[in-house]
Structure formats: C-alpha cells, structure tokens
Amino acid sequence: MEGWDRTTKSTLTQIPLLSVKAGPRDGSAWTQRLKEEYKALIAYTSMNKSNDNDWFRISATNPEGTHWAGKCWYVHNLLKYEFDLQFDIPVTYPATAPELELPQLDGKTQKMYRGGKICLTVHFKPLWAKNCPRFGIAHALCLGLAPWLAAEIPILVDSGMIKHKDDAASSIESS
Amino acid sequence: MEAELKNLLSDLHALEDSLRDPTHHSLIDKMRSRVERLSVMENSRVVQRVKIKDMSAEVVDSNPYSRLMALQRMGIVDNYERIREFSVAIVGIGGVGSVAAEMLTRCGIGRLLLYDYDKVELANMNRLFFRPEQAGMTKTDAAVQTLSDINPDVVLESYTLNITTVQGFETFMSSLNNKSFRPDKEGSGVDLVLSCVDNYEARMVVNQACNELSQTWMESGVSENAVSGHIQLLVPGETACFACAPPLVVASGVDERTLKREGVCAASLPTTMGVVAGLLVQNTLKYLLKFGNVTPYLGYNALKDFFPTMEMKPNPQCSNAACLEKQKEYALAKPARDAAARAKMEVEISLEPECLHEDNDWNISVVDDSDVQVSSTSSGALPEGLVFELPSADEFQKPSVSEETTNTVDDLEDLRRQLEALNAD
Numbered sequence: 107m108e109g110w111d112r113t114t115k116s117t118l119t120q121i122p123l124l125s126v127k128a129g130p131r132d133g134s135a136w137t138q139r140l141k142e143e144y145k146a147l148i149a150y151t152s153m154n155k156s157n158d159n160d161w162f163r164i165s166a167t168n169p170e171g172t173h174w175a176g177k178c179w180y181v182h183n184l185l186k187y188e189f190d191l192q193f194d195i196p197v198t199y200p201a202t203a204p205e206l207e208l209p210q211l212d213g214k215t216q217k218m219y220r221g222g223k224i225c226l227t228v229h230f231k232p233l234w235a236k237n238c239p240r241f242g243i244a245h246a247l248c249l250g251l252a253p254w255l256a257a258e259i260p261i262l263v264d265s266g267m268i269k270h271k272d273d274a275a276s277s278i279e280s281s
Numbered sequence: 282m283e284a285e286l287k288n289l290l291s292d293l294h295a296l297e298d299s300l301r302d303p304t305h306h307s308l309i310d311k312m313r314s315r316v317e318r319l320s321v322m323e324n325s326r327v328v329q330r331v332k333i334k335d336m337s338a339e340v341v342d343s344n345p346y347s348r349l350m351a352l353q354r355m356g357i358v359d360n361y362e363r364i365r366e367f368s369v370a371i372v373g374i375g376g377v378g379s380v381a382a383e384m385l386t387r388c389g390i391g392r393l394l395l396y397d398y399d400k401v402e403l404a405n406m407n408r409l410f411f412r413p414e415q416a417g418m419t420k421t422d423a424a425v426q427t428l429s430d431i432n433p434d435v436v437l438e439s440y441t442l443n444i445t446t447v448q449g450f451e452t453f454m455s456s457l458n459n460k461s462f463r464p465d466k467e468g469s470g471v472d473l474v475l476s477c478v479d480n481y482e483a484r485m486v487v488n489q490a491c492n493e494l495s496q497t498w499m500e501s502g503v504s505e506n507a508v509s510g511h512i513q514l515l516v517p518g519e520t521a522c523f524a525c526a527p528p529l530v531v532a533s534g535v536d537e538r539t540l541k542r543e544g545v546c547a548a549s550l551p552t553t554m555g556v557v558a559g560l561l562v563q564n565t566l567k568y569l570l571k572f573g574n575v576t577p578y579l580g581y582n583a584l585k586d587f588f589p590t591m592e593m594k595p596n597p598q599c600s601n602a603a604c605l606e607k608q609k610e611y612a613l614a615k616p617a618r619d620a621a622a623r624a625k626m627e628v629e630i631s632l633e634p635e636c637l638h639e640d641n642d643w644n645i646s647v648v649d650d651s652d653v654q655v656s657s658t659s660s661g662a663l664p665e666g667l668v669f670e671l672p673s674a675d676e677f678q679k680p681s682v683s684e685e686t687t688n689t690v691d692d693l694e695d696l697r698r699q700l701e702a703l704n705a706d
C-alpha cells in the first residue's frame with residue numbers, strides 16, 4: 107500500500123471486507139452485495155464517530171441501491187466546509203469503482219473530471235483492481251474521497267475558490 | 282430569413298409608390314440594393330448538398346464520392362459502395378470519437394450511432410471538430426449538426442446518456458440491438474462498436490455490452506499525458522476481452538517519476554488524438570471493407586515514434602462471465618471454422634499466379650515478417666514498449682457459508698435503517 111498515509115492505512119484495514127462479486131444487474135446476488143455494502147458503511151461510520159472523525163453521510167436514494175447521495179465535509183483552519191456528494195453504482199461494479207461526484211465543485215479545480223467527478227490518485231485504481239471484489243463503497247470513500255478532500259480543500263480555500271458559508275454571507279452583506 | 286427579406290423588398294416598393302417626393306427615391310434604391318446583397322449572402326450561407334442515392338465513380342467536382350470510389354478502380358477495395366450498408370456505433374464523442382465520426386461521415390458510412398452525456402466546452406477547443414459557437418450544446422447534438430451538413434447521406438442517431446448507469450446501459454444495449462436500418466443483418470443491429478471513451482470504467486461497460494451481444498468492437502485510448510495512445514480489436518470469444526487482462530498501455534518511454542502529475546487530471550493534444558482517431562478509422566475501414574490486415578493491437582508512442590503491436594488470446598480464467606461463455610462458443614465452432622478456412626485456402630491456391638517475386642533485383646528480403654511478430658497470451662510477457670496499467674485482482678478465497686451466517690443482522694431493510702440511524706445524528 108504505497109502512497110497512502112498511516113491514518114488512511116489503519117482506517118482502511120478496520121473496514122469490513124466484502125465477498126459477493128455482484129453488480130446492479132445481478133439480481134439476488136446484488137441484494138447480497140448490497141447487504142455487505144451496508145454492513146461496511148455502518149462499521150465505517152460508527153468507527154469515524156467513535157474516533158471523532160465523522161466526515162460524511164451517505165444513503166441510497168432508490169430501492170435498487172444504484173444511486174447514492176449525501177454530504178461530506180472537511181475542517182480546515184477550524185472551519186467546516188460541507189459539500190453534496192453523489193454517485194451511481196456502475197453496471198460493471200465491483201470490477202470498476204463508483205465515480206464519486208461533488209457537483210458543487212465542478213469547474214473549480216483541475217483535479218476533477220466533467221460533472222464534478224473527482225480525479226483519483228494514481229494509487230487508487232490499482233489498489234481497487236487488486237482488491238476486487240473485497241472493496242466496496244466504504245473503501246472508495248476512505249481511499250478515494252478522504253485523501254482528495256484533504257489535498258484539495260485547503261488549496262481551494264487558500265486560493266479563494268471556495269468560501270466558508272458564514273464568510274460568503276458576510277461578504278455579500280458588505281458588498 | 283429569405284421570406285423576411287422578400288417582404289422587406291415589397292415594403293420598399295410600396296413606400297416608393299406612395300412617396301410623391303422623388304428626392305427620396307435614390308435613398309430607397311440604395312436600401313433596395315442593400316437588401317438584395319443581404320439575400321445573396323443568405324443564399325450562399327445555407328447551401329446544403331442534396332442527398333445522393335447511389336455512389337458514383339464519376340470524377341466531377343460535384344461528386345463527393347469520386348476519390349473514394351477510385352479505391353475500387355485501383356484494386357484496393359473490392360466494393361466500396363458496401364460502406365453504405367454498415368452501421369458503426371461510436372461511444373464517447375470527445376477528442377477521438379468526434380474525429381472518428383467525421384472521418385466515417387466523409388467516407389459515406391451508412392449509419393452512425395453517437396453516445397455521450399457531456400456538453401461542448403471552450404476547454405475542448407484544443408481538440409479538433411467542435412467549434413466555439415457550439416459551446417453549451419450536448420456533444421451528440423453538436424456532432425449531428427456538423428456531420429449532417431458535411432454528408433446528409435449518413436443516417437445519424439444520437440444518444441445523450443451515460444452508459445455506465447443501469448438505465449443508460451439498457452438504452453445502450455437496446456439501441457445496439459435495433460435492426461430497423463438493415464433488418465436482414467445477422468447478430469446485432471451494428472457492424473462495429475468503437476470505444477472512444479476516456480476512462481477505464483466506461484471501457485469496461487462497452488466490454489460488458491459487446492461480450493453479451495457477441496459484438497466485435499475496437500477500443501481506442503490516449504494516455505492522460507497526451508503522448509501515447511493505442512487501438513485494439515476485440516472479438517468476443519476469439520481475442521482477449523477488455524477484462525481478460527489488465528488494460529495495456531504504451532509506456533511513455535520517459536522516466537515515470539519525472540512526469541509531473543500534481544495539479545491536473547489530464548493533458549490533451551489535437552495531434553495525438555487525431556493520430557489515434559486516424560488509426561482507429563483506418564482499422565475500421567479495413568475491417569468493414571475487407572482490405573489489408575486488420576491490426577489486433579497497435580500502440581503509438583509519440584515521444585519515440587514507436588508503434589508496438591501484439592496479439593492477445595482470451596483468458597480462460599477471465600472474471601467476465603459473458604466472456605467465458607463466448608470463449609466456449611468459439612471453441613465449439615472450431616471444426617466449422619477450420620473447414621471454411623481450408624476451402625478458402627484451396628480457392629486461393631488455384632487462383633495464385635506461379636510466383637510473385639521471380640527475380641529479386643533489389644535485394645529486398647521477402648521473408649514473411651509475421652514470423653517475427655511477438656504473440657503473447659494474457660499471462661505471458663509483454664512486447665517491448667507495452668505495460669499493464671492496472672494489476673490483476675488478487676486470488677482470494679470466498680468465506681465459507683458458516684462464517685456468513687454468523688452475522689447477526691441479515692435483512693436489507695434493517696441494515697438500511699441502521700445506517701439511517703447513524704446518519705441522523
């Protein structure tokens with residue numbers, strides 16, 4: 107696991123691994139996979155809360171569990187920056203990872219593809235491929251989104267591309 | 282516009298008649314000539330050629346197909362006009378796909394199916410095909426606009442959707458299966474699928490669809506650093522599928538550590554994309570019109586002007602179930618295939634002239650270079666200049682069933698409620 111910091115590594119190893127190799131077109135096998143996804147997400151969320159490192163909310167928005175939406179946030183200089191988070195489960199899941207989207211940041215950073223899909227590090231895809239089908243949504247958030255937020259949000263804040271919501275309000279008042 | 286200008290002219294005429302004072306007439310004349318000039322400009326702007334029923338080989342400056350039909354006269358292609366029977370699906374109308382679409386349109390392809398969910402942006406203007414005034418349009422609509430102007434004979438279908446989503450995939454599959462263009466065609470409704478997408482996820486989806494449909498397709502790609510690319514032919518069951526081995530990429534030939542990746546996702550050059558689109562469509566024409574050798578894999582290293590080639594057999598342990606099924610079907614059809622090949626060879630031998638290279642004045646080696654071509658299975662070593670982009674999935678043992686049942690909760694609704702409870706505070 108070259109290329110990840112110690113915290114990410116130790117967190118990752120505590121998220122339960124999945125075993126069912128099934129995607130959204132695989133009928134009852136997908137239901138089994140979905141159960142495993144929930145278990146991993148429940149474990150990861152609880153772990154974050156007990157470590158005082160709660161940083162996202164995510165739920166399936168349809169009964170099939172193919173579209174997910176929620177929020178994620180990052181604290182920089184004691185201020186909390188919160189963003190909408192969404193993604194689809196691709197038909198070739200889990201051979202390919204879900205493409206995580208932060209639509210509010212679309213066009214604000216180079217580290218993003220069209221539609222607000224975050225640009226993952228060169229380390230993410232190889233690790234995902236190597237661990238198919240054991241990694242799920244929780245692992246994608248831990249390995250993909252968390253390091254992305256940690257790398258990009260400070261730059262976006264410092265360069266003025268994003269403003270804290272209180273700050274943004276006051277700047278509108280003053281102008 | 283034309284009608285408006287005509288009305289304006291008749292208004293001017295009426296105005297002239299009603300004016301008693303002739304001093305204003307010269308001004309009205311001036312206005313009239315301006316309107317006439319405008320209508321000439323307007324007419325020259327909207328000239329669009331009419332549809333052509335049959336491709337003609339006649340060399341006149343008004344025939345858009347004369348130079349293509351000349352391929353037939355020169356003996357390169359047996360029957361060029363067959364191109365009008367073919368349907369090609371292009372997935373991804375970006376820097377490679379849009380140029381490929383234009384090339385096929387100019388070649389007079391029968392029908393193009395275009396898939397993309399993106400919009401044209403000014404940031405795309407370093408690439409070919411799209412124009413700045415198309416910014417904001419969907420890529421599919423903008424492509425149809427330009428392509429139908431270039432060649433109204435081509436039947437164009439545009440699909441603005443994301444093929445990786447469950448819904449998008451269903452539409453993708455049913456559109457490939459639709460045979461209304463040529464009801465007597467065997468197999469799916471298209472002759473070839475071209476993957477011109479820019480990411481692994483979408484390529485895996487095209488692979489999935491083509492494996493399920495037993496559809497021959499070609500993959501294309503340009504590296505994120507814009508200095509290498511490749512094309513690959515995939516025939517389900519016969520060649521490696523896209524999931525049989527980790528994706529192959531052309532090594533850039535420079536020390537990877539000196540490549541700066543920080544701060545940007547991807548670079549792009551119109552040159553590399555144009556080269557790859559050209560290679561892709563060249564292979565497409567050879568495949569459809571049956572001339573030359575259709576390449577199984579051709580890489581392009583722009584820094585070293587190096588073009589590696591290779592062949593890949595399917596992996597009997599491929600993780601894709603549809604691929605394994607097609608491999609089985611291909612193996613079962615072997616006796617019939619062998620018999621057909623033997624029959625074809627016998628015909629060719631009887632037609633072959635005595636000797637093509639009676640004397641070799643130029644001292645050129647006539648050794649068949651297929652002998653030295655590197656052929657590799659999915660597990661074997663790769664030829665120089667090619668590397669795997671991703672590792673294979675590790676072998677792993679499924680946990681035994683008993684382990685599975687020890688889980689306390691196993692109801693989906695329960696699990697969903699548990700996560701919602703955690704999400705609530």
Ligand SMILES: [Zn+2]
Pocket residue numbers: 521522523524525526595596599600601604605
């Ligand atoms: Zn395969």
